[in-house]
Amino acid sequence: MKYTKETLVLTHSGAIEALSAAVKAAEELSVPQCIFIVDCSGETIASIRMDGAKYLSMHTARAKARTAASINAPTGSMAFEFGTSAGVASQGGVTPLPGGLPIRFGGKLAGAIGVGSGTGEQDFAVGRAALVAIGADAV
Structure with missing residues (x-):
């Protein structure tokens, strides 16, 4: 139909599995992290x-x-400049900092993960471990 589209939704079970894998990866790096998993609209799961x-x-x-x-x-x-402006306009809801990854299955967005408290590379490594654990597309 031209007035609807098919979407994917990350389940709470998938979010918990991803979160557990991210925690394990952070522990292996010896870098305690703050980790958020959100749905497509940015609401926390x-x-x-x-x-x-x-x-x-936690905020970042x-x-x-x-x-x-x-x-x-x-x-x-x-x-x-754009990231800073977007951050101000969204009252801190948007950031240019590294450590956020989309969660996609077959190219379709199902949510995202954000990791903070380490370096950008450490944050990305923890996020990628979560994606692997739930079989999401590599980013």
Whole structure:
């Protein structure tokens, strides 16, 4: 039909599985992380602040997940000026920081993950481990 489209929804079971894999990867790196998993609209499905993770990283991890869901792409590559403006306009809901990844199955967006409290590369590594655990498309 021309007035509808088929969408995918990440289940809470999938979010918990991804979250568990992300925590395990963070523990292997010895970097406590804040991790958010959101649906396509950016609403939180699951989250955790690991013992020792930075408090303010809760805010950035959620913004990373919401940004990745919104742009359907990894975070960290938008121009600084645009990212800063988008962050102000969205009251911190969007960020140019690295560590957010879309969660896609067969190319269709089902949600996103945002990781914060490590370096950008550590955050991405933890996020990618979550994607692998649930069989999502590699990013």
